Structure formats: structure tokens, C-alpha cells
Amino acid sequence: MFKKVFPLSSILFLRFLGLFLVLPVLSVYALDLEGATPFLVGVVVGGYALTQALFQVPFGSMSDKVGRKPTILFGLLIFLIGSLICAYATDIYTLIFGRFLQGAGAIGAVVTAMIADLVEEKQRSKAMAIMGGFIAMSFAIAMALGPVIAAHFGISTIFVITAILAFVAIVILFTKVPTPPKIKHIYHGQTKTSDIIKDPNLLSMIIINAMQKGLMTAAFVIIPLFLTKPEYGFNWEKSDLWMVYVPAMIAGLLAMGPAAVFGEKRNIPKQIFLLSIVLFTASFLMMGTTASSAVFITAVIFFFVAFNMMEPLVQSMISKFAKVHQKGAALGIANSAAYFATFLGGTFAGLYLEESSRETLGFAIGSIGALWFLWTVLKMKNPPRFSHLIIPEDAIDFDKLHALESEHIAEWFINETEKVVVIKYASEALEEEAIRSQIVK
Numbered sequence: 001m002f003k004k005v006f007p008l009s010s011i012l013f014l015r016f017l018g019l020f021l022v023l024p025v026l027s028v029y030a031l032d033l034e035g036a037t038p039f040l041v042g043v044v045v046g047g048y049a050l051t052q053a054l055f056q057v058p059f060g061s062m063s064d065k066v067g068r069k070p071t072i073l074f075g076l077l078i079f080l081i082g083s084l085i086c087a088y089a090t091d092i093y094t095l096i097f098g099r100f101l102q103g104a105g106a107i108g109a110v111v112t113a114m115i116a117d118l119v120e121e122k123q124r125s126k127a128m129a130i131m132g133g134f135i136a137m138s139f140a141i142a143m144a145l146g147p148v149i150a151a152h153f154g155i156s157t158i159f160v161i162t163a164i165l166a167f168v169a170i171v172i173l174f175t176k177v178p179t180p181p182k183i184k185h186i187y188h189g190q191t192k193t194s195d196i197i198k199d200p201n202l203l204s205m206i207i208i209n210a211m212q213k214g215l216m217t218a219a220f221v222i223i224p225l226f227l228t229k230p231e232y233g234f235n236w237e238k239s240d241l242w243m244v245y246v247p248a249m250i251a252g253l254l255a256m257g258p259a260a261v262f263g264e265k266r267n268i269p270k271q272i273f274l275l276s277i278v279l280f281t282a283s284f285l286m287m288g289t290t291a292s293s294a295v296f297i298t299a300v301i302f303f304f305v306a307f308n309m310m311e312p313l314v315q316s317m318i319s320k321f322a323k324v325h326q327k328g329a330a331l332g333i334a335n336s337a338a339y340f341a342t343f344l345g346g347t348f349a350g351l352y353l354e355e356s357s358r359e360t361l362g363f364a365i366g367s368i369g370a371l372w373f374l375w376t377v378l379k380m381k382n383p384p385r386f387s388h389l390i391i392p393e394d395a396i397d398f399d400k401l402h403a404l405e406s407e408h409i410a411e412w413f414i415n416e417t418e419k420v421v422v423i424k425y426a427s428e429a430l431e432e433e434a435i436r437s438q439i440v441k
Helices: 002-021 026-030 038-066 068-087 092-104 108-118 121-153 155-175 193-198 200-228 242-265 269-289 293-321 324-355 358-379 398-402 432-439
Strands: 183-185 386-392 409-415 420-426
Touching (some): 002 108, 002 155, 026 038, 026 200, 038 068, 038 200, 242 293, 269 358, 324 358
């Protein structure tokens, strides 16, 4: 399974590494460009996410018609061109255009769909967790390298590196990504957006995904500005930003593995998410109110730990909570919501700083975090535990299989490449032999 997931996860890793490399320093460097204001800087930081949100569905539809690989190639080429435009931008508006173009190559949902094509259902949650882990690692590594590269070579160099990473991702796409097997899914209903929104667990995951990404861009507007601008009380040099990001990165990486293991194996994602929300809320309150550099660094560490604890679990939990005919739509809605929130987070933080103080901004985001915590406590549940029954296709009575209905059977599908039928069921409610006896010849 890992050999199938690794190349696609590597593509996402390289793409997100390019996007994340600029985040720790982009706001403070962009503020020096011609025409820059805090509001426009916020748009720069989160701008790529607006076009990501708008193009998720068109790219997904395109991949169904022309194929996954050609669609991913097209998206990576757009991302590469946008990165080069950013690299040579001399005013804030050209940089905004480049960031919008970076986001227009919206391949995230296509890569997720291709992983689902390649990986058996019983291993798909692990595959999604691996993918999330690669994204989290790209985030952590970028936080350490971004400030150092920017300090020594400038922000333009980071965007050139981003374009190179996109080219490497294209090479991996055509040399390492395997052709998926042919899978026939049998869906028992039609997807309605209203059904997804009405499901409290799915809605909680959509909110968690959106809040996490929105707070990320808000943080990367305010962290470098708070630390380097004299009016906020710290007056650090830009070249010293690594001193806050490196310890935060290390703490985030250390937290990521245990959170994924405990969340998946012990089936306690809700508890992991609640702890992360507490850390998010505390981090913004501390960043908004402290006059101590040590406390501010601690707040940034809290933020990184919270982000990295959540990231490997989010996509996996959405795929677990969604019914068989909702998975694609649920992931699409969650990703679109997350990207809109990413754009709004940066824009909100920049606009708020034009009109108010850092203390007020800290309390505002902290209050949002408290409401988020309360919603998760009341609405989210941990997912049920499922098992998979795999039976050779030639042993199945398909009339009986099509008539198989139970509230404890989440889905069944046919792997036409391996010629087996896979039935996903709640192991605590049904016995394997009871299911087998109903459908075999």
C-alpha cells in the first residue's frame, strides 16, 4: 500500500512545501512592495486558497473525463507558472495575481481521488493518514527552511525553488505513479449536499478542516508582522525569525506521530481535535497579549503542535464518517470550505490589523476558538469501528448481494482487477459468517 501512496503523497509534499516555504515570511516581505497595505498583504498570504476553492470541483470533473494524470499535470504546470510570476513580481498586485494563479492548479482533490483508486477500501484510511502526514511534514520543514532561505537569498528565490519543486513533481507523476486498478463501486443512494451538512460528524469535520486552515493563514500574517514591526513591541530582525519557527517545527513534528497513532489506533480523534483546539485558542490569546518574546515563542509552539496533531487525521476522518455515496462530495466540500477559510483567515487578519490592535485581534480569534471547542464537544463523535469481508467474485450470488441491506453495512464494492467483492461492516454489530451466509452461492 505504501508503495502506491508514496509517489502521490510525494507530489503533494513537493507542492505544499513550495506553498508553505513562503508562509513564515511572506507578509513581512510583501509589505515592502509597491502599493502594499496590511489588507492586501493578507490577500497575498491567503490568495492562493481562493482559487483553490473555486477550481476544486472543475478539476475533479476534468479528471473523471480526461484522466487523473493529465489533470494533475495541467494543475502542476499552472502552479509552476504562477510561482515564476510571484518570483519576479515588483508590486503587490502582480504578486496577488501570481498567488491566485498558484492556487488555480487545484489538484488536491484529484490526488485524493487517485489514492482512492489505487488503494483498497480497508487500507484507505491509512492511506489518507499517510497523505496527511506528508502534508504536515512539508509544513514543518518549510517553517524551518523558509525564514533561512528568505534571509540569505530573498523571497524571490523561494518562489523559484517552488517552481523547481513543481517540475520535480511532474517527473514523479510520469515515472513513479502506478496505473490504478479498475474498481466498480455499487452506490445505494444519491449524494445530496444537504445530507452531508446535516450529518453532525461530517459537519464537525468540515468545520475543523476549515478552522485549521483559516487559522494557519491568520497566524502567518500576524507572526512575522508582530515580531518584526516596532509598533507591536518586539522589533526582531527578519533574519531572526528562524528562532521562533525552528523550535515550533521540532515540537510539531514530535507531536504529529503520537497524535496520528492514538487518533487512529485507539479511535479517539475527537479527543485529539479538542486538545488541538485548546492549543490553537491559547496560542492566539498569548500572541495577542504578551510582551515577552519567550511567551510569544511558546504561543507559536502551541500553534504548530495543534496544526500538526490535526493534519494527519482530518482527511482520514472525513472518509470514515462519509457514507459510500458521499465520500467524494464530502471531501470536495471539506476541501473547498478549507480553502475559502484559508483565504478568509489571511484577509481577516490583515484587515483587522488595519482597524484594531494586536490585543483585540488575539481576543477575537480566541473567542472564535472557544466557540469552535464548544461545537466539537457537543456535535462530534468518534467513528464506529469497521471490518472488511473479502470474498472471491465467483463465489457470490449477485442477486443476494444486491438485496443485501443493513444499517450496519456501510458499503460494498467489486474490485474487478483482483476479482473480489469487499463488504465493509460494523464488526461490533454483525458477525462475518452471518454476512457470508447471506450472499454466497
